Amino acid sequence: MLVREMIDPPKAVVTVTAQQTVSDAICLMNEHKIRHLPVVDKDGFLIGIVSDRDLRDASPSVLENQAGSRHDYPIMEIMTKHVITGTPDDFIEDIAALFHEFRISCLPILSEGKLYAMITNSDLLNMFMHITGANEPSSHIELKLEKHGKSLYGALRILEQMHIGFSNVLMYKGIHQDCNRLVIRSNTMKPDRLAAELRKEGYEVLWPQEKQ
């Protein structure tokens, strides 16, 4: 999945200019409940980024006399200029790797140099939920597939024969890599008969568990 598919249509982005002040930026962050502000020039090109931490570092301590306040400092002085960015055509798995590798929590997405969108780590978590299908009404079926054992195809054929639809299929290597986990989000409120059929056909069904 590409970034442009994940954020379609892109939301309007809150920005600041390099000439605005620290206190302007603090107000904007509070107002929009965000923690990063992209800094753009008059043509909308990205020239930097400020985080809530940058602003806190630039703010006087609450213990000090407020007279020495530097809230009128221009953003230009404190923004990060060397910024990791993405494009609308990046794969979201590549974007996720950038978050992890560079320990960032927000990534400006640029199209022809201009801001297209901002992606945060919670956007990625949201997308992860979407991919697992956990946010839709469905029942969780989980199978363990041994290396040379039963197949994904065989399991889905059983669903088809029983006329049970599904909204998501996720297969991944188990932590110990010795087998695959197969998670099916099936469109049934009564997954027990499906589980029973899968067991009858020789599948190891991890969920739903058999009633004692």
Place this chain on the structure above:
Amino acid sequence: MKSHAAFVYGDELMQYKLGDDHPFNPIRVKMTEELLRAVGNLSSEEILKPRVADDTEILAAHSVDYVNFIKSLNTIEADEDRLYGYGLSEEETPVFANMHEAAKIVCGATLTAAEAVMNGTVKHALNLSGGLHHALYGKASGFCVYNDAVVAIRSILKQYDIKILYVDTDAHHGDGVQWAFYEDLNVCTLSIHETGRYLFPGTGGITERGAGQGLNFSFNLPVDAFTEDDSWMECYEQAFLRVAESFRPDLILTQNGADGHYYDPLTHLYLTMDTYRKIPLLAHRLAHEYCDGRWVALGGGGYDLARVVPRAWAQIWFAMTEFTPSDNRLPLKWTEKWQKYTTQTIPTFWNDPHDLYEPIPRKEEIEYKNASTLRNALYILGGEEIGNRFRRN
């Protein structure tokens, strides 16, 4: 040796053959050698006979267990499960006769090239049978049994205290070489390839930057499908220039897979001969700039045997010998000979026609994405501020 460049070649290199219908075919090396002779740019004095690597040299790059298994295949038929565990399968990398010996000859050829450059016999050396960059420590992968580049680099580092820059322009990620030196700060790897999101082996993302002492000594540039010449060259040039500038190598080793061409059946980069002409020119220039000329070039992938590989690989030797063919057409006697062996039409000219393929509709977006990838990949080298770089008039 009369020339300052050596071409490693011997018919025994034809033994590394995965099967008649397999896309990886050593005949490419022979075709290139004959093409260079036909154009009058290669003489017998410039040919270096490959030596055979010994088992100790192979074991510097691979596990005892794996090498013993490959050896055992000469006499014992292994079951499918064990073969699979060692990366061998009928479809991908099949077992062939005398595999251990054939793979040792390829490694020996790369050692021969590296030794000729390191002991000062020549400035540049070319082994087109080498570049088996996917072979891993304990298993075969992607048509590669033993990793000749890793074998040669280990052997050089044993004898010389130098820094080596490995640059891989195959359409596939140079994973085997990258992992071998992932924690080594004396070997810097740079691979530019079609993104692993689409293509084997799937690795080679920009976040693979090395580990431990070797952190920031691995660079990857995964470019998009349909990248085309201009954007590819921009990425290659910028990355190679900036990595060389920061790493300051004593020896450059290039892997010159020729599988990114439009005609290649396995990839989707849409490069033309224009790129394959320019790739070795930059390597040659930087070898002189940083390494007193020390440059070892290897082959690699390249699966359009008749139309692409010999033309593309000849360019490496042209760069090494600073030669430009006087005739824009390929020598007729060469074309006539090899045309008999293929159903495809061998091109008439060294360069490709301008209308080789229909224009790509998403060209701008692809170029933009690659420029972004390039910038992020070189992030740790410091750099320009954003904004200006992406501003277009």
